[in-house]
Amino acid sequence: MNPEIRFSNGSTYEQMMGVWSRKVGDAFLTWLAPPSGERWIDVGCGSGAFTELLIERVKPLSITGVDPSAPQVDYAKKRPGAAAARFEVGDAMALPLDTGSVDHATSGLVVFFMPDPPRGIAEMARVTRAGGTVSSYVWDYLGGGFPYHPLNAAIAEIGHPPIPPPHPEAAELEALTTLWRDAGLMEVETRVITVERDYPDFDSYWQMATTAPVLAPILAALSPDMLAGVRRAVAARTGGGTGPLRFSARAHAVKGRR
């Protein structure tokens, strides 16, 4: 992963991204429609937002969450709704599971962070038994589907383009299809998932957007005037004022059979 993008604070992440993650994850699981009582791995589980949702909705026999960020894994371990999961610090590039040991490998909002997406998907396929599923969803980053795209765009306009994830191109629908097919997966399907989130007002969106790990340091370095200008530009892009704000984001999902 790009060394400059770090997810460290589980509770900040939870508000900034966990709420979005659960919304997309919910639509994704409806599409995936997996049976209950099977074995799962959640690759890049982070603070466990999606792991918890999976447990609640799918009732797996077992689930292992793997993420390289120790603080995120610690947060996940304390999540009451994910007590049934086993969480481990680990890397998508070398999953700490035996070949064919799960029925389903999944991953939420991670593929474009993998240092080498083909290797990461090959690893997900490796740990999945024949006939099991390998699936994922990830923000449509290049298409502006990332929930904080308006802030990214406003900062880019004043000459401070935020650092993208290492492989934003991997989130394109065609790229996902190729990744899945090249990993030897069959019956590959993709889907666009659009979700909405309600904020009490623009200020709440702004507060959350400005905690994003890539954006916070850039914003901290701006002068008060520049920061106020960015805030006005983001308000204009989101249509945000003093009243409630509804904002939508877009993810790309993919699934295939091992």
Ligand SMILES: C[S@@+](CC[C@H](N)C(=O)[O-])C[C@H]1O[C@@H](n2cnc3c(N)ncnc32)[C@H](O)[C@@H]1O
């Ligand atoms: C946007 S967060 C998604 C977390 C969680 N899946 C969710 O839906 O809330 C991206 C996660 O990818 C993880 N990540 C980054 N590089 C990774 C890698 N090489 N292997 C596994 N996970 C990785 C990060 O630590 C972070 O927790």
